[in-house]
Amino acid sequence: MSDKVPATVEWAQTDAGPAVRMIDQTRLPGELVMLDCTEVEQVAQAIERLSVRGAPAIGCAAALGMALAAHLSEAETMDGLLRDLAAARERLAATRPTAVNLFWALEQMDQAAREATGADVEGLKRALLQRAQDVVEDDLQRCHAIGRNALELIERGANILTHCNAGALATAGYGTALGVIRAAHEAGRGIHVWADETRPLLQGARLTAWELVTEGIPCTLICDDMAGYVMSQGRVDCVVVGSDRIAANGDVANKIGTYTVAVLAARHNVPFYVAAPLSTVDYELASGAQIPIEERDHDEVRLLAYRAAEPVCPPEVAVYNPAFDVTPNELVAAIVTEKGVARPPFGEALAAMADG
Amino acid sequence: MSDKVPATVEWAQTDAGPAVRMIDQTRLPGELVMLDCTEVEQVAQAIERLSVRGAPAIGCAAALGMALAAHLSEAETMDGLLRDLAAARERLAATRPTAVNLFWALEQMDQAAREATGADVEGLKRALLQRAQDVVEDDLQRCHAIGRNALELIERGANILTHCNAGALATAGYGTALGVIRAAHEAGRGIHVWADETRPLLQGARLTAWELVTEGIPCTLICDDMAGYVMSQGRVDCVVVGSDRIAANGDVANKIGTYTVAVLAARHNVPFYVAAPLSTVDYELASGAQIPIEERDHDEVRLLAYRAAEPVCPPEVAVYNPAFDVTPNELVAAIVTEKGVARPPFGEALAAMADG
Numbered sequence: 001m002s003d004k005v006p007a008t009v010e011w012a013q014t015d016a017g018p019a020v021r022m023i024d025q026t027r028l029p030g031e032l033v034m035l036d037c038t039e040v041e042q043v044a045q046a047i048e049r050l051s052v053r054g055a056p057a058i059g060c061a062a063a064l065g066m067a068l069a070a071h072l073s074e075a076e077t078m079d080g081l082l083r084d085l086a087a088a089r090e091r092l093a094a095t096r097p098t099a100v101n102l103f104w105a106l107e108q109m110d111q112a113a114r115e116a117t118g119a120d121v122e123g124l125k126r127a128l129l130q131r132a133q134d135v136v137e138d139d140l141q142r143c144h145a146i147g148r149n150a151l152e153l154i155e156r157g158a159n160i161l162t163h164c165n166a167g168a169l170a171t172a173g174y175g176t177a178l179g180v181i182r183a184a185h186e187a188g189r190g191i192h193v194w195a196d197e198t199r200p201l202l203q204g205a206r207l208t209a210w211e212l213v214t215e216g217i218p219c220t221l222i223c224d225d226m227a228g229y230v231m232s233q234g235r236v237d238c239v240v241v242g243s244d245r246i247a248a249n250g251d252v253a254n255k256i257g258t259y260t261v262a263v264l265a266a267r268h269n270v271p272f273y274v275a276a277p278l279s280t281v282d283y284e285l286a287s288g289a290q291i292p293i294e295e296r297d298h299d300e301v302r303l304l305a306y307r308a309a310e311p312v313c314p315p316e317v318a319v320y321n322p323a324f325d326v327t328p329n330e331l332v333a334a335i336v337t338e339k340g341v342a343r344p345p346f347g348e349a350l351a352a353m354a355d356g
Numbered sequence: 357m358s359d360k361v362p363a364t365v366e367w368a369q370t371d372a373g374p375a376v377r378m379i380d381q382t383r384l385p386g387e388l389v390m391l392d393c394t395e396v397e398q399v400a401q402a403i404e405r406l407s408v409r410g411a412p413a414i415g416c417a418a419a420l421g422m423a424l425a426a427h428l429s430e431a432e433t434m435d436g437l438l439r440d441l442a443a444a445r446e447r448l449a450a451t452r453p454t455a456v457n458l459f460w461a462l463e464q465m466d467q468a469a470r471e472a473t474g475a476d477v478e479g480l481k482r483a484l485l486q487r488a489q490d491v492v493e494d495d496l497q498r499c500h501a502i503g504r505n506a507l508e509l510i511e512r513g514a515n516i517l518t519h520c521n522a523g524a525l526a527t528a529g530y531g532t533a534l535g536v537i538r539a540a541h542e543a544g545r546g547i548h549v550w551a552d553e554t555r556p557l558l559q560g561a562r563l564t565a566w567e568l569v570t571e572g573i574p575c576t577l578i579c580d581d582m583a584g585y586v587m588s589q590g591r592v593d594c595v596v597v598g599s600d601r602i603a604a605n606g607d608v609a610n611k612i613g614t615y616t617v618a619v620l621a622a623r624h625n626v627p628f629y630v631a632a633p634l635s636t637v638d639y640e641l642a643s644g645a646q647i648p649i650e651e652r653d654h655d656e657v658r659l660l661a662y663r664a665a666e667p668v669c670p671p672e673v674a675v676y677n678p679a680f681d682v683t684p685n686e687l688v689a690a691i692v693t694e695k696g697v698a699r700p701p702f703g704e705a706l707a708a709m710a711d712g
Binding site: 029030163195196197198199200202205206209210212213214218219220221222223224225226227228229230232256257259260263264266267301302304310311312313314316317318319320321322325326 | 385386519551552553554555556558561562565566568569570574575576577578579580581582583584585586588612613615616619620622623657658660666667668669670672673674675676677678681682
């Protein structure tokens with residue numbers, strides 16, 4: 001993000017010792033408040049209550065959480081340390097089910113531990129911190145590469161619609177979908193962004209609008225149910241969204257409402273682009289039908305993102321609150337990763353990227 | 357509505373004289389508060405700030421507002437009374453542009469005045485009050501007829517999705533879309549309703565959920581961006597919505613977001629039904645492209661339906677807040693009126709209903 005804004009999530013030294021430091025995104029856009037997690041449980045709860053959210057940023061937080069677990073371990077033997085790490089891994093893996101980057105990042109940390117076979121306890125701790133910081137730094141570099149790679153898709157003066165926040169706040173920095181938007185803006189393309197507010201938790205209104213306003217990228221906020229009307233007026237040239245998990249065939253899980261946007265885009269012949277690092281691709285899943293969809297607290301719907309003092313609906317009404325949906329690959333025009341632009345058929349294109 | 361709930365809008369006697377009495381819908385579901393308007397300006401402002409809303413209910417309020425103008429007129433001559441009525445008509449007509457029922461109801465009152473040519477001042481006042489009360493009573497009867505006529509469309513155990521509130525609160529009572537739902541429920545069809553919350557003003561969460569909970573009709577509240585996902589799971593059997601204006605060709609203006617629901621329904625082969633009295637059909641408009649779309653206060657989006665103390669977005673972000681959209685007739689399976697079920701091609705079917 002810009003120089004004015006701190007890192008989304010990073011390793012920090014505090015008076016209480018090392019911490020996983022993050023922007024508390026539940027407080028935006030009203031306040032920019034940092035949250036220092038000095039216990040693994042604090043990191044896990046920060047992920048659960050969405051103080052840090054967005055698939056790549058969750059992965060970064062989990063990796064740093066494992067480094068924190070290593071640092072805090074009082075074990076004097078490798079076996080003891082590995083037991084402490086396993087407990088931390090179990091807790092962090094149980095936070096949120098849909099984003100695969102979480103599990104990818106934990107696997108990166110497992111791999112670092114396996115590779116440090118010759119190390120002693122302190123050596124393993126150092127190796128894990130180094131790997132966690134590499135995960136964060138790599139994510140930032142991948143976002144910049146995604147932005148560069150997507151430039152061929154964005155025309156001068158394009159009106160780009162996005163849903164939720166796949167921005168600097170959803171990654172180590174720069175963003176995936178908003179990375180594409182930043183790159184196009186920096187390249188002087190003269191773009192304008194339609195930001196869906198993204199109920200129930202309003203990541204579009206709270207976070208995407210905040211990022212774009214902070215950087216001076218032209219942006220108009222709409223309610224989610226307005227996207228179809230805006231498209232019907234010919235005022236949207238393409239859609240760019242992030243993803244929490246992409247199946248091997250190119251089916252895309254992302255924030256609830258993404259599928260609705262994709263259906264609308266198809267009707268209006270508006271290309272629908274997905275921007276995500278390859279860590280988002282779950283090559284073990286044949287299709288999106290197998291992606292677990294988290295259902296969250298009904299009060300997110302009832303209490304207007306927890307901000308209203310009283311429910312906006314009759315308190316006794318039933319609520320359904322799925323946090324994600326799956327967009328079938330037939331509605332996706334391209335998936336942009338750090339390695340390039342994948343086009344249909346995605347099964348082959350994504351497999352080639354994994355090998356390349 | 358049920359016996360527990362007062363009339364949406366009616367003529368009432370108060371200590372301050374006659375009044376247009378209405379449920380103040382901005383206070384629901386938290387409080388059931390009645391609003392007595394003893395001045396025409398109060399009626400106009402109640403329409404503008406949505407204390408009374410819903411196309412047929414706006415028409416009823418406007419008709420009663422004209423009766424109130426007649427009652428309050430101090431003119432001693434017919435010419436003077438007619439001048440006072442013209443001023444009231446102009447004010448009421450300027451409240452909201454999209455719903456045609458408003459203009460239809462004002463035309464009913466004009467007609468009543470024209471028909472009372474032989475009357476004196478007091479006779480014309482009586483005639484106007486009688487006609488306004490007829491408009492209200494007729495609307496209630498039309499809603500019941502719409503409900504009966506739609507029964508052929510609703511299968512046993514149907515999951516019905518609706519957007520916004522086309523309920524008892526949007527009419528003189530019983531409702532259009534919710535009239536269909538009430539009739540199916542009363543007929544023992546064992547239906548379940550998906551209620552879109554309907555941002556920005558949450559008429560689904562506040563009003564539709566309140567009506568259905570009050571009457572014990574099974575209902576689940578979702579955010580607008582969840583409708584696509586729910587349909588993709590095969591959990592919606594039909595959509596029923598109301599309308600603010602229907603063009604002669606069957607294009608349907610309704611609450612913003614309706615078009616999005618219609619596009620989603622088409623993709624999932626879910627029939628999309630519109631329930632509205634014939635007073636909603638604007639036979640002078642060839643297509644929906646000519647329907648004026650009201651744009652409303654941006655704070656409706658920024659402040660979460662005016663309920664949040666502070667904006668949920670950066671205060672400086674641009675906002676777009678169209679209140680309605682237009683669904684092209686090709687996406688509509690049937691339009692149910694008090695005269696029966698119109699099927700495509702709607703131009704002929706709606707014309708036949710006008711003549712029949």
